[in-house]
Amino acid sequence: MxxxxxxxxxxxxxxxxxxxxxxxxxxxxxxxxxxxxxxxxxxxxxxxxxxxxxxxxxxxxxxxxxxxxxxxxxxxxxxRRAREDTLHEQPEPEPEPAPTTGETGDDTLFLFFCCCHPDLAPAAQVALTLRAVGGLSTREIADAFYIPEATMAQRISRAKRALRGRRLDEPGDLAVVLRVLYLVYTTGHAGRVDLAAEAIRLARQLTLATEEPEARGLLALMLLNHARLPARLDGQGRIVTLDRQDRGRWDTREIAEGVRVLQSALAVRRPGRYQIEAAIAALHDDAASAPETDWPQILAWYDDLVGLTDDPVRQDPAAVLGRAVAVGHVLGAAAGLRETDRLREVLGDRHRWHAVRGYLHELDGDLPAAGAAYAQAARRATDVAERDHLVRQATRARWT
Missing domain, CATH: 1.10.8 (Helicase, Ruva Protein; domain 3)
Incomplete structure (x- = not known):
């Protein structure tokens, strides 16, 4: 300045x-x-x-x-209180406190913890983080979430009121901060604010405030996924799956940065969820083409990922479904389908379970079964863009 x-x-x-x-x-x-x-x-x-x-x-x-x-x-x-006090007692004047002007990572981490206080709902944590740590205006946050500015102002006001009287001098839960930042990232891109880019910016601040490798793992995961953004949609705004993307449009500088950040996190030898997911993303990004993907190494990372929880099917369904795809590539599509069979009871009503089965049937060359599975997935999908994509997948499989 x-x-x-x-x-x-x-x-x-x-x-x-x-x-x-x-x-x-x-x-x-x-x-x-x-x-x-x-x-x-x-x-x-x-x-x-x-x-x-x-x-x-x-x-x-x-x-x-x-x-x-x-x-x-x-x-x-x-x-005002003195005027209302019948005894007209004047309070002692308060001394002016000396302002804190030193910029430290500890202060940044402290503010993250305040905004992600466990007493706040996830939506309030996200809004308050974007306002207080990100410095976004209420209107910018409202635009990003497609809601009226007055509604967002009320949400932020309620969040701040919820913190009134709470002790904010104790260490918070970094895992909650990471979850909130990832939620900001996965919300996507809307209005005048690119929430994915904003999440990356905030994650950079967080890595300067803490040595926790999972913070760097999250930043790496965001960078490695964000690098593929230019190829994720076609000219008509339709979803393009990873195996069909034009890899020449991927941001190689962002990939290189993500790999460097990931390597620094893994060097601590305390791997966690975000580091493992970033390692999987890095292997996808490293492949010059879809057939050159190192699926055996990806399967090994998925094994580590599902091993983080006692009940991964219920606690981390995305990981077990991703592992089924990796099994299909390493051990054959039939083996991958057998993996999904084991998940049917818990995940059989979810659109992603049907979508994975469609992919594996297609990998196995059974296009009629793939088309039927994609159609089942489309019926259950709630996101319009994803539903339209699954309908196109079903049509393509049935008419190829």
């Missing part, structure tokens, strides 16, 4: 200051809701003042102005 007058404010740089300033205020003991409101007022003041008088230390400036707003609000509330 420059200290010379420019006539405008770099709003991107301004937004980047929000998490650490807010974290400093909350860590100091300020109420989350009041601190966020005070910081918003400070940001508006910055947009007014900084073009002509840029501060030497923008973070300290914001913290100081926000602190003053908090003190003003407390004094106003104290005065």
């Amino acid at each position: 420059t200290s010379q007058p420019t006539g405008r404010v770099d709003e991107g740089a301004l937004r980047a200051l929000v998490p650490r300033v807010l974290a400093g205020l909350v860590r100091r003991g300020e109420d989350f809701d009041a601190a966020e409101d005070a910081l918003q007022e400070a940001l508006l003041e910055a947009l007014r003042v900084w073009p002509g008088h840029p501060p030497r230390d923008p973070g300290a400036w914001l913290a100081t102005v926000a602190t003053r707003r908090l003190i003003d609000a407390r004094r106003s509330e104290a005065a």
Whole structure:
């Protein structure tokens, strides 16, 4: 942030200051809701003042102005109570606390924990994370989720009210933070905000705040999947499956970065879900063509993935279905279908189970059975784009 007058404010740089300033205020003991409101007022003041008088230390400036707003609000509330107090007792003036201006990874992690507090519903955790850590406006978040701005404002307000009076000085659960970030990523792309790109940006911040390898595993997984984005849809906006994608359109720089991040995580030798899923994604990305995919290695990683839970069929159905596909490629389609047979009782009503069976029947050369399975999957799919894709798969298999 420059200290010379420019006539405008770099709003991107301004937004980047929000998490650490807010974290400093909350860590100091300020109420989350009041601190966020005070910081918003400070940001508006910055947009007014900084073009002509840029501060030497923008973070300290914001913290100081926000602190003053908090003190003003407390004094106003104290005065209101005093007027209502029949005894007219005046409270002792509160000393002005020194603002926290140091930017540390610990502050960023702390703010993630606040936004992903277990008392909040997942939707509230996502909204508050995008607002407080991501610095997005309420309107931007609302646009991304296709809901009215007023509805999103109410959701964020309820989340902040839910944190009122909660202790926010204890370590949070990093697993919850990772889950929330992955939920932001998988929500997709909508409105003026690319949520996948925003999740990647936030994951980068998180990896700077913690040495936990699963944080790097999640970032690697996002990068390796995001790299394929340009090839996932055709010219008509229809889904293109991984085996049929134009790999020349994949982002090789993003893949290379994802591999580097993954390698640094795996070097810790404490593999977890996100690292394993990223390793599987890396093997897909490394193949020059679908037939060159290293399916034996992918199957080995899937074995590790399903081994993370005591009951993977119920706790991680996506992993067991992915493993069935890998079995089909390594041991033959019939073996993969036998794997799905074992899952029928629990997963037989899910569209993905039928879709996997369609894929394996097709791999086995049984196109009529593949078409029937794809049609069953389409009937159960709730996502319109995925349903349309499955209908096309069924039609193609039946008429090929």
